[in-house]
Amino acid sequence: MSSAEDNNPNILAEQGEGPEVDRRRRSLLGVMFGSLVGLGFMALGGVAGLWAAGTARFMMPNTITEPAKRFKVGFPGDYPDGYVETRFKQRYGVWIVRSEHAGRRQIVALSTTCTHLGCITLWQENEQKFKCPCHGSGFYRDGVNFEGPAPRPLPRYAIRIAADGQLEVDRSRVFQEELGQWEDPACYVEV
Numbered sequence: 001m002s003s004a005e006d007n008n009p010n011i012l013a014e015q016g017e018g019p020e021v022d023r024r025r026r027s028l029l030g031v032m033f034g035s036l037v038g039l040g041f042m043a044l045g046g047v048a049g050l051w052a053a054g055t056a057r058f059m060m061p062n063t064i065t066e067p068a069k070r071f072k073v074g075f076p077g078d079y080p081d082g083y084v085e086t087r088f089k090q091r092y093g094v095w096i097v098r099s100e101h102a103g104r105r106q107i108v109a110l111s112t113t114c115t116h117l118g119c120i121t122l123w124q125e126n127e128q129k130f131k132c133p134c135h136g137s138g139f140y141r142d143g144v145n146f147e148g149p150a151p152r153p154l155p156r157y158a159i160r161i162a163a164d165g166q167l168e169v170d171r172s173r174v175f176q177e178e179l180g181q182w183e184d185p186a187c188y189v190e191v
């Protein structure tokens with residue numbers, strides 16, 4: 001037998017029972033479900049955004065990592081006799097050298113890549129030579145090999161005086177001494 005107190009909604013609510021408690025529970029479950037759905041959509045939106053950003057980056061031309069083939073390296077007067085400029089090694093793989101070769105005083109752009117197996121040479125100021133750290137090849141300042149296993153001199157790149165008076169290197173044109181190409185005036189600037 002139920003008493004009036006048994007059906008009193010306030011007393012039932014205090015006891016964690018009754019229609020009011022059920023309604024609150026349903027309401028709370030609804031809020032939690034809505035929040036989870038909302039979080040799911042946010043996560044999906046984030047993934048879609050990342051995918052779109054990745055696609056856009058893939059479609060864009062890669063203009064930052066590839067160094068220019070042609071670049072300026074200053075004026076001939078910036079290069080005193082015997083000078084080796086190392087500033088362009090890292091970005092362009094080029095030594096700019098003022099030296100004498102075959103009776104000509106000239107400024108040339110030498111490749112920094114060893115002609116043995118392709119390691120990057122180092123300029124050794126004390127010994128006045130390019131040295132390969134891999135197997136010990138050595139090259140004179142004018143790029144000619146003289147020790148170690150390297151079979152030929154460092155290649156030259158095209159170099160000229162541009163309209164503004166600066167030296168301009170063009171890495172798309174290569175000149176190899178062993179092929180007689182160092183005679184080509186396009187690979188040196190006489191000083």
Ligand code: FES
Pocket residue numbers: 114115116117118119132133134135136137148149150
């Ligand atoms: S790669 Fe330079 S000496 Fe072998």
